Amino acid sequence: MTTATKTILRPMADRVVVRPLKREEKTAGGLYLPENAKEKPQEAEVIAVGPGRYEEGKRLPMDVTVGQKIVYSKYSGTEIKLDGEEVLILRESDILAIVE
């Protein structure tokens, strides 16, 4: 399923592509996302950012950039497998916070 050529997903409008973090990659520090929380927040890394959506005829700039770690609600977005890895296409508004 994986090849030498890298597939690139360019998200539309205010969408982003994120890679959910594996247990060992998660923020070493204090962020803990309880499994039984109502909205099941998850941690992920941003791997592609859309150009922004239009409002009043102008594009709104995006507030996240590639490489940032973010928290999002588990029930958001569309799952896709990209070069053997599970990724998710979210709207920026589904991102709750950036983790630093």
Add this chain to the structure above:
Amino acid sequence: MTTATKTILRPMADRVVVRPLKREEKTAGGLYLPENAKEKPQEAEVIAVGPGRYEEGKRLPMDVTVGQKIVYSKYSGTEIKLDGEEVLILRESDILAIVE
């Protein structure tokens, strides 16, 4: 059902006509759209693009062009058979990402 004359569909407003990709046409690389995913994403080629919808009295430019491969949610759009081939009329906002 097919003739020598090609039928042309000009999508209205922010709609696009796309041709869902057959298994053998799909991105050679890493894009894999799991059948059991919640939103059933699909891969397709854009074959016609509308002029854009109006916002605040001005047309918003479209972000896709003919020939691009895209990912969309399976439950979007209206199915039509065009010159013997199944196509789909989507709104641009149903397109999740462009595949390169």
Add this chain to the structure above:
Amino acid sequence: MTTATKTILRPMADRVVVRPLKREEKTAGGLYLPENAKEKPQEAEVIAVGPGRYEEGKRLPMDVTVGQKIVYSKYSGTEIKLDGEEVLILRESDILAIVE
């Protein structure tokens, strides 16, 4: 019910009057609208076009003109019999594409 005088329907705002095409009139070419499709698209000819709806206090121009063939979703609009012929009053936004 029919007379020598032709009745004229002038659709309001962004509405259009269309005449669903009979089997023998349909695009000779490749357009085939599957009966079992989810949204039951239909082919029709535009016979009257409204002046456009207001947005931000200005009328938006209409994107269809009399005589064009269009595809629309079967469950849209209001059926009326006009001079013995079945017609449909749709909103322009119910038109999916123009057929050429």
Add this chain to the structure above:
Amino acid sequence: MTTATKTILRPMADRVVVRPLKREEKTAGGLYLPENAKEKPQEAEVIAVGPGRYEEGKRLPMDVTVGQKIVYSKYSGTEIKLDGEEVLILRESDILAIVE
């Protein structure tokens, strides 16, 4: 219930007062409104027109005038008896088309 003095209804905003046409008054020509149609369109005469609704702080002009015959959806509006005659208060957006 009827008197010599005529009662005047001045519809608010984008409302109109219409008088549903009796069988013998209906457009002599070809307009036929099927009883079993989904939205039960009806023919009526406009007898009063409101000043228009506000959008962006300005009144939008109305597209119908007193005396015009119109088609509207049967399930719209509020029924009132005015000087012995049944009338209906509709919003302009419930009017599908003007009949000529």
Add this chain to the structure above:
Amino acid sequence: MTTATKTILRPMADRVVVRPLKREEKTAGGLYLPENAKEKPQEAEVIAVGPGRYEEGKRLPMDVTVGQKIVYSKYSGTEIKLDGEEVLILRESDILAIVE
């Protein structure tokens, strides 16, 4: 429950206070509001008018004034007893027409 001092209700935004008319006060003329009508229109007198609601940062002027008789839908508004009399607080948009 009634006193010599008159209580004043100043309605907020686009609200009005109206006094439903008693049978003997109703328009002498032709207005008849059928009990079995779908939306149960009622006749009332306007006794207080709000300053208007904001749209785009400006107040929209109100289209009714104190003393006017109006028709409104029976299922609108909030009932209050004011100085022994039943009154109703409506939004202006619940008023269908002014009666003259």
Add this chain to the structure above:
Amino acid sequence: MTTATKTILRPMADRVVVRPLKREEKTAGGLYLPENAKEKPQEAEVIAVGPGRYEEGKRLPMDVTVGQKIVYSKYSGTEIKLDGEEVLILRESDILAIVE
């Protein structure tokens, strides 16, 4: 639960804090709020007013001030006990009228 220090609640945006009136405080005059009314209107005193909500990027001024008596719908707002007294946080739009 009560102390010498007074707790201050500063309501956000277009919210207000009100103190529902006790039977003996109610408007001496004619205002009577029937228990069995559909929307259960209540009388209260405004004890804090928010700065107003944003519309089109500007704050809208509030139409009530501290000390005014108001009528609101019983099913609005959030109950809090403040310095031993029951208060309610409402949106200004839940206030039906000012009582004078």
Add this chain to the structure above:
Amino acid sequence: MTTATKTILRPMADRVVVRPLKREEKTAGGLYLPENAKEKPQEAEVIAVGPGRYEEGKRLPMDVTVGQKIVYSKYSGTEIKLDGEEVLILRESDILAIVE
């Protein structure tokens, strides 16, 4: 689960991160949030504030700052554990009032 390095959550748009107050931290004074209230208001301290959401293409300033105590509705937001402490990501519009 806790480390020497402090994890920082930067909330997106008009979101804030708050730390629900423990019983012993609560406002000494009169604020009492009844458990059986309809909307279950809670007291919390603001620990991070987003940059504000866009309206008409401009960011709206936020009305809360880090360190303030606030009242919010219990059923709002997403629970996260941060450096061993339970925090909540809310939208500013879920905050009812600032407590002083």
